[in-house]
Amino acid sequence: MSLNKNRKYKGNILIVDDTPDNLRLLSAMLTAQGYEVRKALSGKMALTACQMLLPDVVLLDINMPQMNGYEVCRQLKNDDKTCDVPVIFISALDDVLDKVKAFDVGGVDYITKPFNGTEVLLRIExxxxxxxxxIKLQEKNVLLQQALDDLKAAQVQQIQNEKMVALGQMVAGIAHEVNNPISFIYGNLDYARQYVQNLVNLIQAYQTEYPRPTSKIQKIIQDIDLNFVINDLQNLMGAMYRGVDRIRSMVLALQNFSRHDEAQMKQVDIHQGIESTLVMLQHRLKETEKRPAIHIVREYGSLPLATCYASELNQVFMHLLNNAIDALDEQKQIANKSASQAKMPPSQPQIRISTQSLNTDRIRISIADNGAGIDEEVRSRLFDPFFTTKPVGEGSGLGLSISYQIVVQKHKGMLDCTPLTERGAEFAIEIPVNQPN
Structure with a gap:
């Protein structure tokens, strides 16, 4: 039993022949078998008919005026819309070269006139x-590809969830292990400063009351350089204050970055999230043996509080800033080598962070670097899961795909990368101020 008999719809057939009698004969024969038949007396009419309604099969005569069957078939195959339509040539030409040419231009079969009706029906069927x-195979391929994409997305989401859980646990541990001793030190520094000042005052009072100390005391004063110690104590206390403040701000930045206790959407200050991320990356921005310190240019606009998953959006900032730093590190290695050869100093590495309100309900955040830029071939695959240009062991290929999922899927926003006119690349994020219900 043929597959065609299992379907109610038999097929839409376009017959192209400049001889009306041939058209009527083929049309009557095919219509009697249940096929939908359309007729065209010229190649131009055939091309127009195919654009109006795509046929399942084209029966095409070769010898026609103005445009022969070979040219009609060639144009059908060059059109994305009609290239998959099977073309069966029907011709009185029985030479081998004619048949070879018919297959060469894209025909799938060749029937010689005068034709046998049963043969024509079998070949069409x-x-x-x-x-x-x-068509069914293509549909299954589409479903299979969708299933594969869904699987990859699920894998990315699972990795993302695991990373967020691990990050939250790390933050909780740091908060427990660091906050308490730092708070103790910070709280007692005021007392320590006061105690030291009291001792200094006492020493100064002794120096006033007893201007001529014993030789032993004079030796001790000389050995420890008492005046230097008294003056430097203030510097030491100030340095300790600044150090403790630095540690406290880093812990606070880590807490703000992870937002471990904020699993639900809430209104947040986008700039605070960016600044917390920059604190986390401070060690990567410093000068190294291979490049100068990376200069951060802030071009912050006035932004309303945005409703978002704060920790996940901060992770996007982390991925994009890390990528920008990687690009600058790579660029500097190339630039330093070129500069040393040309006796020219390397340029200042820079990351520009810009924010702006696009209108009342959307905001834009862009992160641009002046690195080497991204090739078009690479740029087209940037957000594919597991795609990376880094050496084995240095990148998972998940950072940008996770970022895309967070921005586009979870926040109904847009994440894009564009090359800059001079050099470098810019990643732009757009998200709604308020998430749709």
Missing amino acids: NQINLRWLQ
């Missing part, structure tokens, strides 16, 4: 069955 199987 065979091509329609093949076409139907191809």
Whole structure:
């Protein structure tokens, strides 16, 4: 039993022949078998008919005025819309070269006039069955690709969730292990400063009351350089204050970055999230043996509080800033080598962070670097899961795909990368101020 008999719809056939009698004969024969038949007396009419309604099969005569069957077939195959339509040539030409040319321009079969009706029907049915199987295969391929994409997205989401859980646990541990002793030190520094000042005052009072100390005391004063110690004590206390403040701000930045206790959407200050991320990356921005310190240019606009998953959006900032730093590190290695050869100093590495309100309900954050830029071939695959240009062991290929998922899927926003006119690349994030219900 043929596949065609299992379907109610038999097929839409376009017959192209400049001889009306041939058209009527083929049309009557195919219509009697249940096919939908359309007729065209010229190649131009055939091309127009295919654009109006895509046929399942084209029966095409070769010898026609103005445009022969070979040219019609060639144009059908060059058009994305009609290239998959099977073309069966029907011609009185029985030379081998004619048949070879018919297949060469894209024909799938060749029937010689005068034709046998049963043969024509079998060949048409065979091509329609093949076409139907191809369509079904394409549909299954689409479903399979969708399933594969869903699987990759699920893997990315699982990795993202695991990373967020691990990050939250790390933050909780740091908060417990660091906050308490730092708070103790910070709280007692005021007392320590006062105690030291009291001792200094006492020493100064002794120096006033007893201007001529014993030789032993004079030796001790000389050995420890008492005046230097008294003056430097204030510097030491100030340095300790600044150090403790630095540690406290880093812990606070880590807490703000992870927002471990904020699993739900809430209104947040985007600039605070960016600044917390920059604190986390401070060690990577410093000068190294291979490049100068990276200069951060802030071009902050006035932003309203945005409703978002704060910790996940901060992770996007982390990925984009890390990538910008990587690009500058790579660029500097190339630039330093070129500069040393040309006796020219390397340029200042820079990351520009810009924010702005696009209108009342959307905001834009862009992170741009002046690195080497991104090739078009690479840029087209940037957000594919597991795609990376880094050496094995240095990148998972998940950072940008996770970022894309967070911005586009979870926040109904947009994440894009564009090359800059001079050099470098810019990643732009757009998200709604208020998430749709």
